[in-house]
Amino acid sequence: MSFSASVKNELARVTSGKVCCQRAEFAAFLRMGGNIRIGGKRQISILVNTENAATTRKYFKLAKDLFCVEAEISVYRKQKLRKNQVFGLYLPPQPKIKKILQLLGIENEDALWGMGQDDAALNKVLAKVVKKDCCVRAYLRGAFMGGGSITNPEGSYHLELVCTDVAHQKYLVNLMQVFDLNPKTGTRKDQLLIYLKEAEKIIDFLNVIGAHQALLDFENTRIVKEIRNNVNRLVNCETANVNKIVDTGMRQVIAVRIIEQYLGLANLSPNLKETAELRLEYPEASLKEIGEMLTPTLGKSGVNHRMRRLEEIAEDLQKSKAKTNPKASRHRAKNTH
Numbered sequence: 120m121s122f123s124a125s126v127k128n129e130l131a132r133v134t135s136g137k138v139c140c141q142r143a144e145f146a147a148f149l150r151m152g153g154n155i156r157i158g159g160k161r162q163i164s165i166l167v168n169t170e171n172a173a174t175t176r177k178y179f180k181l182a183k184d185l186f187c188v189e190a191e192i193s194v195y196r197k198q199k200l201r202k203n204q205v206f207g208l209y210l211p212p213q214p215k216i217k218k219i220l221q222l223l224g225i226e227n228e229d230a231l232w233g234m235g236q237d238d239a240a241l242n243k244v245l246a247k248v249v250k251k252d253c254c255v256r257a258y259l260r261g262a263f264m265g266g267g268s269i270t271n272p273e274g275s276y277h278l279e280l281v282c283t284d285v286a287h288q289k290y291l292v293n294l295m296q297v298f299d300l301n302p303k304t305g306t307r308k309d310q311l312l313i314y315l316k317e318a319e320k321i322i323d324f325l326n327v328i329g330a331h332q333a334l335l336d337f338e339n340t341r342i343v344k345e346i347r348n349n350v351n352r353l354v355n356c357e358t359a360n361v362n363k364i365v366d367t368g369m370r371q372v373i374a375v376r377i378i379e380q381y382l383g384l385a386n387l388s389p390n391l392k393e394t395a396e397l398r399l400e401y402p403e404a405s406l407k408e409i410g411e412m413l414t415p416t417l418g419k420s421g422v423n424h425r426m427r428r429l430e431e432i433a434e435d436l437q438k439s440k441a442k443t444n445p446k447a448s449r450h451r452a453k454n455t456h
């Protein structure tokens with residue numbers, strides 16, 4: 120089951136005890152996911168499709184409890200080849216449907232065409248739906264159930280609401296701002312989106328809409344992921360250090376080899392000779408480790424000083440070799456004739 124589906128399954132069991140909040144949630148669910156149909160004789164019906172059976176059952180029950188309307192649940196597949204089932208909540212034409220349409224600000228058929236066109240009109244309608252502070256959470260829960268989704272926190276963090284119109288998008292953003300959620304808005308093809316990318320904000324949102332189990336699951340996954348990332352970062356960090364030690368060690372070994380070839384280690388001072396020999400023997404040892412092997416032992420910076428001296432000597436030897444080399448090659452060239 121997707122993480123989205125498990126959040127919705129959880130929320131399908133979360134219903135406020137207050138009628139004001141129940142109405143608000145139902146209104147948000149319809150506004151996000153509902154299709155209003157006008158049939159013959161101007162009869163209006165409503166269909167809301169979801170991919171979650173528990174969601175559909177929840178609002179089927181709310182429709183019955185709140186408005187005593189006739190309602191039907193239908194199950195079908197979107198396309199023949201698609202595995203995902205679609206669950207439809209259908210509210211057929213009936214006199215009582217008016218009460219539900221009023222929730223959406225539809226007093227008559229003409230109002231249908233003006234839906235969502237105007238911020239002020241929408242705010243007026245929704246002021247009657249989201250009456251009290253307690254209803255804000257319920258409205259957001261309904262909006263998530265009708266048009267929301269969330270990715271599995273194992274991957275990247277993303278929670279979104281797909282809105283039907285700009286006015287409602289603005290309205291939802293304002294509601295989310297009540298909880299300092301700082302949602303972003305955007306579009307995908309012809310969809311209007313509101314989304315959250317920060318784990319902290321997603322957790323806050325799940326808390327606001329009452330998805331407490333999902334919140335805990337999200338947190339746990341995030342913690343495990345962070346520990347795993349930190350361990351990886353540490354391992355990478357240590358590998359980088361080891362590489363640095365090996366690189367430095369190899370450079371020093373080369374310096375000692377040059378000295379050995381052009382000067383002879385025996386011609387170094389006893390201190391430098393001992394350090395050079397240890398470096399040849401232990402190319403991968405750190406400066407600290409080499410210092411501990413010296414007699415008497417020497418600190419890291421002391422060893423570092425000696426290594427630099429060895430590298431300087433090697434460099435000087437190389438330079439003088441470069442100066443003498445052309446002669447040598449000319450000499451060889453002469454001999455071959």
Ligand SMILES: [Zn+2]
Pocket residue numbers: 137138139140141251252253254255
């Ligand atoms: Zn309320």
